[in-house]
Amino acid sequence: MSFEESLLNELKSVFGENIVESKIFKRRIFLKVSPEYYYKVVEFLVKEKGLYHLETMTATELKDYIEIIAHLGLSTSVSVKTAVDKNSPKIVSLCNLIPGAEFYEREIMDLMGVEFDGHPNPKRLVLPQDWPTGVHPLRKSFETRHNQPLRNVGGE
Amino acid sequence: MSLESYLIEMLKVLVFPGFIFIFILALFYEWFDRKFYAKLQNRVGPLYAGPFGILQPLADLIKLLSKEDIVPKGVDRMLFTAAPLFSLTLSIFATLLLPIFSYKGILSFEGDLVITVVLLTFLCIITFFAGIASYNRFAIIGAERSFLQLIGYEIPLMISVVSVALNAHSLSIQNIVLSQKNMWYILGPNILGFIVFLFAAQAELERIPFDLPEAEQEIIAGWNIDYSGRRLAMFRLAKNIELVFLCGLAATLFLGGPLGPVVPGYEAIFFTIYFIIKSIFVLAILTIVRALFARLRIDQIVSFSWKYLLPLAIIQFLIVRLIV
Amino acid sequence: MSTFDIPIGPQHPALPEPLLLKLEVEGESVVGVDFDVSYMHRGIEKLLETKTYFQGLPLVERICGICNAAHGLCYTLNVEKLYDKEIPSRAQYLRVVVEELSRIHSHLLWLGVAAFEIGFNTMFMYTWRDREHVMDMLEAITGNRVTTEYSQIGGVRRDISPELAEKLLKTMDVVEERTKYYIKVALTEPTIAKRTQGVGYLSPEDAKATCSVGPVIRASGIKFDVRADDPYAAHDEIPFNVITYDSCDVFGRIIVRAQELLECVNMIRYALKNLPSGPFRIKLPMKPNAGEALTRVEAPRGELLHYTLCEGTPKPYRYKVRTPTLANLGALRAMLTSKGRYVVNIGDVPIIYGSIDPCICCTARVQFIDVKKGKAWTWTLDEIRNMSKKVKA
Numbered sequence: 013m014s015f016e017e018s019l020l021n022e023l024k025s026v027f028g029e030n031i032v033e034s035k036i037f038k039r040r041i042f043l044k045v046s047p048e049y050y051y052k053v054v055e056f057l058v059k060e061k062g063l064y065h066l067e068t069m070t071a072t073e074l075k076d077y078i079e080i081i082a083h084l085g086l087s088t089s090v091s092v093k094t095a096v097d098k099n100s101p102k103i104v105s106l107c108n109l110i111p112g113a114e115f116y117e118r119e120i121m122d123l124m125g126v127e128f129d130g131h132p133n134p135k136r137l138v139l140p141q142d143w144p145t146g147v148h149p150l151r152k153s154f155e156t157r158h159n160q161p162l163r164n165v166g167g168e
Numbered sequence: 169m170s171l172e173s174y175l176i177e178m179l180k181v182l183v184f185p186g187f188i189f190i191f192i193l194a195l196f197y198e199w200f201d202r203k204f205y206a207k208l209q210n211r212v213g214p215l216y217a218g219p220f221g222i223l224q225p226l227a228d229l230i231k232l233l234s235k236e237d238i239v240p241k242g243v244d245r246m247l248f249t250a251a252p253l254f255s256l257t258l259s260i261f262a263t264l265l266l267p268i269f270s271y272k273g274i275l276s277f278e279g280d281l282v283i284t285v286v287l288l289t290f291l292c293i294i295t296f297f298a299g300i301a302s303y304n305r306f307a308i309i310g311a312e313r314s315f316l317q318l319i320g321y322e323i324p325l326m327i328s329v330v331s332v333a334l335n336a337h338s339l340s341i342q343n344i345v346l347s348q349k350n351m352w353y354i355l356g357p358n359i360l361g362f363i364v365f366l367f368a369a370q371a372e373l374e375r376i377p378f379d380l381p382e383a384e385q386e387i388i389a390g391w392n393i394d395y396s397g398r399r400l401a402m403f404r405l406a407k408n409i410e411l412v413f414l415c416g417l418a419a420t421l422f423l424g425g426p427l428g429p430v431v432p433g434y435e436a437i438f439f440t441i442y443f444i445i446k447s448i449f450v451l452a453i454l455t456i457v458r459a460l461f462a463r464l465r466i467d468q469i470v471s472f473s474w475k476y477l478l479p480l481a482i483i484q485f486l487i488v489r490l491i492v
Numbered sequence: 493m494s495t496f497d498i499p500i501g502p503q504h505p506a507l508p509e510p511l512l513l514k515l516e517v518e519g520e521s522v523v524g525v526d527f528d529v530s531y532m533h534r535g536i537e538k539l540l541e542t543k544t545y546f547q548g549l550p551l552v553e554r555i556c557g558i559c560n561a562a563h564g565l566c567y568t569l570n571v572e573k574l575y576d577k578e579i580p581s582r583a584q585y586l587r588v589v590v591e592e593l594s595r596i597h598s599h600l601l602w603l604g605v606a607a608f609e610i611g612f613n614t615m616f617m618y619t620w621r622d623r624e625h626v627m628d629m630l631e632a633i634t635g636n637r638v639t640t641e642y643s644q645i646g647g648v649r650r651d652i653s654p655e656l657a658e659k660l661l662k663t664m665d666v667v668e669e670r671t672k673y674y675i676k677v678a679l680t681e682p683t684i685a686k687r688t689q690g691v692g693y694l695s696p697e698d699a700k701a702t703c704s705v706g707p708v709i710r711a712s713g714i715k716f717d718v719r720a721d722d723p724y725a726a727h728d729e730i731p732f733n734v735i736t737y738d739s740c741d742v743f744g745r746i747i748v749r750a751q752e753l754l755e756c757v758n759m760i761r762y763a764l765k766n767l768p769s770g771p772f773r774i775k776l777p778m779k780p781n782a783g784e785a786l787t788r789v790e791a792p793r794g795e796l797l798h799y800t801l802c803e804g805t806p807k808p809y810r811y812k813v814r815t816p817t818l819a820n821l822g823a824l825r826a827m828l829t830s831k832g833r834y835v836v837n838i839g840d841v842p843i844i845y846g847s848i849d850p851c852i853c854c855t856a857r858v859q860f861i862d863v864k865k866g867k868a869w870t871w872t873l874d875e876i877r878n879m880s881k882k883v884k885a
Binding site: 042068073086110115136138141154 | 528529530531533535537538573700701702703704716721722784786788795797799801809810812814818819821822
């Protein structure tokens with residue numbers, strides 16, 4: 013049994029039904045967990061399995077929900093996915109567990125408009141400071157053409 | 169005083185070896201510094217203006233002079249205007265004390281060595297005021313740094329100069345030059361003093377590894393960040409003249425100044441040539457030092473001065489004291 | 493003592509890229525720091541959703557000018573995962589050659605910049621001169637100095653001839669000799685040691701906690717290199733050593749990068765000597781299979797990550813890029829505010845900042861700004877096409 017399979021089996025034995033979906037590739041594991049267990053699964057991976065390295069976090073807008081993925085891992089990369097509601101997206105922050113998550117969560121906050129509970133420094137990161145609130149470029153509803161300028165840029 | 173001798177004195181001050189000669193020499197030294205530095209770094213350096221780019225410093229100066237005169241809002245206008253003027257005036261005044269074409273400078277009196285050291289400190293104080301006058305964060309840090317640096321290098325510099333004076337039993341530059349007729353001080357007991365003097369000169373001129381007051385990567389241009397156009401041109405010219413002055417002073421105090429074998433009757437020409445050769449030798453050392461090191465941090469400079477330069481200077485002083 | 497703020501950036505001689513560091517300064521020592529990287533967001537992720545996978549490659553290469561080879565490689569590897577096809581191993585070897593060449597050029601460039609940050613201009617000039625050898629070789633192999641687009645979906649763009657390989661091996665000798673000289677300089681020059689030893693301290697615990705990557709974490713003594721841990725392309729066949737150094741400071745980062753140069757040289761030699769024969773490219777259809785893929789590549793600055801979600805259309809549904817600099821920002825903050833052991837001086841800020849080899853263009857990737865009209869908007873491909881038609885007419 014490969015390392016990926018044994019890790020997945022262990023996760024399944026610990027979390028049982030809460031791991032909704034799983035896929036395995038070479039040195040890659042994709043998991044889908046229910047939102048309540050998102051933090052716990054990540055905590056298990058970080059504390060028990062020593063996957064301290066958070067590669068990044070991705071947010072994708074799917075048809076019914078927004079998917080948040082935390083990519084963890086050193087040699088084997090484990091992607092923990094969870095779904096958050098599209099209209100009022102909110103999820104617990106990983107910053108207490110992994111301080112390095114701060115910048116990734118701020119990026120998602122800007123580009124996808126997901127709120128993170130317990131984030132120590134919820135400020136703009138990649139968007140300009142005078143960007144209008146509530147406009148999130150990576151949402152599928154974001155129009156790339158605007159009749160009115162989104163913000164005023166100084167200059168002559 | 170007859171009209172003729174009066175005219176000759178005027179010519180001395182204005183043309184040779186006074187203002188115009190010093191001005192040309194300053195531009196030439198800047199060119200030499202830049203070209204040699206470039207060669208050390210495997211670059212070509214100034215190339216297009218004149219043969220081997222020798223007119224580049226002049227072109228730069230003219231360009232700066234022709235620029236718009238900007239006084240930023242919020243600066244202390246009077247100090248902001250006065251600082252470059254003072255800087256230029258004092259550095260030109262200092263060069264008049266150098267013995268270029270004879271045993272003595274245009275200005276020469278008993279105790280003129282003290283004046284040179286005072287002028288060096290004044291130039292640094294003007295730098296400080298120039299930085300303070302522009303009320304800019306980076307400029308204030310630069311000014312602060314130039315003062316901190318002064319605390320470090322000034323005392324070793326003075327002790328090394330005093331050791332020379334002690335050796336010559338005189339505080340006048342003329343007597344110091346004359347006392348080196350048999351042997352230059354650098355070959356004699358004052359070699360340590362020469363090294364201390366070079367480091368202090370490098371710090372006074374704000375060149376790597378002591379270019380903290382205007383460290384580009386850290387505080388952009390430091391104390392002269394707000395200066396542009398004419399004022400910057402004046403500062404630059406003043407810096408170049410100070411370069412001439414410090415190289416010349418090192419040559420005078422340690423390398424026998426204008427002394428050397430001469431054809432009788434043509435002393436003035438020979439003396440001038442020797443002076444230039446010797447001071448360019450000093451300049452070359454300064455340029456090599458600039459190319460060889462990285463910039464130090466301010467605390468490292470101060471501790472370097474107090475840990476190494478000052479003991480060296482004191483040892484120098486004691487050696488001279490024991491011999492004399 | 494009262495503190496005052498010093499803004500470093502977004503335009504500053506020591507920072508070639510638009511980052512704003514707000515430093516809280518007490519005298520000469522830094523007591524607080526805040527970042528703003530929002531000056532350069534280009535919205536490449538959004539733009540990639542409007543392009544097919546094949547059109548996306550030139551865009552991805554332009555995320556970063558210096559580590560473009562890594563971005564291109566990561567993108568192609570990532571897209572290839574969506575097809576169930578074996579890529580010829582000759583292509584994989586050639587990809588490694590170009591990737592390592594670009595790493596050499598990036599590290600030499602960084603060595604120069606680092607020397608410049610501490611005011612050592614001579615070393616800056618010398619390393620950049622030697623970097624030209626590498627740039628020439630990149631041009632000879634790929635046809636371009638910077639955005640090479642060498643790695644293509646399905647293989648590489650050009651083959652390498654035996655004569656060129658010979659020439660490349662000769663260049664590697666030059667690079668090796670020069671690198672050894674630079675390592676000697678870095679180890680023996682007193683002012684470099686003074687300015688870098690103990691500066692920018694990042695403890696191994698902090699390095700782990702902030703999820704830093706690349707030479708930064710390796711200089712804190714942690715063996716983490718994607719090429720070894722998660723080998724891609726031909727890295728599972730080419731032997732190399734993971735360089736670590738445990739001084740945890742800027743000096744360590746210089747040594748790690750310099751010694752990595754020697755490893756790169758050996759890897760290129762090995763790859764060229766053991767170059768498999770066969771085709772260098774296969775054709776792949778426009779439409780990949782539906783699915784998702786995640787690829788990590790060791791870019792010169794550290795671990796680079798690309799993730800894509802494909803719904804079976806030629807265009808990606810979502811494309812995510814995570815660049816090494818974003819991962820290292822947390823580490824940078826830890827270095828700048830490290831208290832107790834060493835107080836950071838303003839003079840150290842440029843070199844500490846430089847020591848993570850920052851690339852803000854990489855970090856922030858949606859809009860065009862017309863400064864004259866005071867407007868900000870984004871352009872679609874059609875608009876750009878229409879404009880080019882107008883210009884032609």
